[in-house]
Amino acid sequence: MYDTVREVRESVASEGFDVKDSISATARDVDFVVTCLPATQHVDDTLNMEGGIFDSADKGTYICDVSTILPQASIKFA
Numbered sequence: 001m002y003d004t005v006r007e008v009r010e011s012v013a014s015e016g017f018d019v020k021d022s023i024s025a026t027a028r029d030v031d032f033v034v035t036c037l038p039a040t041q042h043v044d045d046t047l048n049m050e051g052g053i054f055d056s057a058d059k060g061t062y063i064c065d066v067s068t069i070l071p072q073a074s075i076k077f078a
Helices: 006-014 023-027 040-048 071-077
Strands: 032-035 062-065
Touching (some): 032 040, 040 071
Parallel strands (some): 032 062
16 A cells, blocks of 8 residues: 555554555556545546556556546546
């Protein structure tokens, strides 16, 4: 898992989660990615930025976004 907040990463790592240091490291070599972000722009950035999910995930990786975002954005990202 990955979170932008270092303290969150440290907290969940202490509970046994496999915590990564970047979105890129999190999205590589996995079968699926789940995102849960606060706004449409955050999802857009996470998917499309250099080193983001679309840039890093292997072809065929399932991506499930459970964020509260605009329906039109979900259609665009699909």
